[in-house]
Amino acid sequence: MPELPEVETVARTLRPRLVGRTITEVETSGLPLRAPLDETCLARACEGARIEAIERLGKYLLVHLSSREVLLAHLGMSGRFVLASQQALRPAHLHVRLVLGDEDEELRYIDPRRFGMIVVYEAGEVGQAPELAVLGPDPLAEPFTPGYLLGALRGSRRDIKQFLLDQSQVAGLGNIYVCEALFRAQISPRRRTNTIGAKRAERLHQAIREVLEEALAHRGTTFRDYVDGAGEPGGNQFHLDVYGREGEACTACGTRVARLVQGARSTFFCPRCQR
DNA sequence: GCATTACCCTGAAAGC
């Protein structure tokens, strides 16, 4: 389940392998992802185009092409980009092949659950793409300050867990890192946002950044599907305090980690440490 | 404005 650290790791690992290379051919599975894959549109944007840059915004990857088009990709739950030999056996759930003409390689998009998406935008229009226009600030970027967070919290009355998952408030957090950040900030996932004061907001701000930066240092969290652009799994799953640890001892106080369901997603937390 | 629910999908795990 790729969140900000996983998508950023994919971008960092793909960049040196792809930037400067030319796509010569495109093929799709014909099966729809979250949004239908438009092979004609994809081919027009990609074929003969050089990959100029790879960027991440929230959980989205942007592949900038010399055709002045941009591929906007989301990995959903189980999507991954893999570089492979053109002769390598084609795996199940292979949905897109971008053939790189120079070295017998291709970039593959594989996605068993098909919750991901790849759409094409003109370079000048991608900023206004509906997927990106709604995103809040990136938690690792400058606009995400304690002041911003406090202001946003005061403007809402939702459970803090739900608030942090809302990509229009903060872009890039998912279930794992929200649970981990709330644990680190010692805030209950059910606490209403408007009851969080300046001190706690600052603690939460710091916790979000720490949790994400540590996950990045470990190259992301792999539970099942996630691998980076070099095909390597992450290592952060060995450093989680609460996520997926229901019934195990809290790393801080020894109380059993509890689980509750919010918005049809599991929340893991320490009922003693988090208030 | 916000909560809830359904939907998309597959594979692992649980239940029988």
Add this chain to the structure above:
DNA sequence: TGCTTTCAGGGTAATG
């Protein structure tokens, strides 16, 4: 052992 059912989850849309 083998089959069926349930569950997980990111994002979106419909509904209340």
